[in-house]
Amino acid sequence: MDREFLTDLFADFGPVTIRKMFSGYGISADGVNFALALRAGLFFRADEMTIPDFEAEGSKPFQYQTRARTVMVNSYWELPARLFDDSTELAQWARAALAAARRAKVKKQPKAKKAAAKKSAAKKRLTKNAAKTTAGPVDKATRAPRLAERKRKRRSRV
Numbered sequence: 001m002d003r004e005f006l007t008d009l010f011a012d013f014g015p016v017t018i019r020k021m022f023s024g025y026g027i028s029a030d031g032v033n034f035a036l037a038l039r040a041g042l043f044f045r046a047d048e049m050t051i052p053d054f055e056a057e058g059s060k061p062f063q064y065q066t067r068a069r070t071v072m073v074n075s076y077w078e079l080p081a082r083l084f085d086d087s088t089e090l091a092q093w094a095r096a097a098l099a100a101a102r103r104a105k106v107k108k109q110p111k112a113k114k115a116a117a118k119k120s121a122a123k124k125r126l127t128k129n130a131a132k133t134t135a136g137p138v139d140k141a142t143r144a145p146r147l148a149e150r151k152r153k154r155r156s157r158v
Contacts, residue, residue: 012087022036044100
């Protein structure tokens with residue numbers, strides 16, 4: 001599938017962005033990727049709400065081979081071949097795939113916030129530790145009692 005064919009295919013759906021991805025193209029609308037056009041075919045984003053429609057059509061999830069095993073990607077399902085001839089129904093399936101992609105994006109956002117919070121906490125620790133180490137030179141005579149004090153505190157926690 002080439003870029004021109006994909007643009008014509010999604011004409012009834014609306015404007016799409018087609019970008020090189022893997023061995024084919026990633027298709028997105030409004031900044032949300034909802035389809036993959038690969039050598040193996042055209043795959044739409046799916047979730048628990050749309051997978052039954054794909055199963056009813058006899059479609060299968062996207063899968064690829066590694067050296068060790070076959071990997072099944074259950075979030076992208078092959079578009080039924082009959083839809084290539086019916087652009088209005090294909091547009092309906094594309095809207096459903098876009099909705100599934102948006103639902104998946106909403107589910108991922110809390111994880112991103114957690115990662116940002118962890119990063120912020122780590123940054124604070126680094127700043128705090130840097131302040132301790134830049135307090136000035138410490139000779140061995142003053143360091144030994146501090147280390148002994150830390151060890152005592154650790155033992156008392158346990």
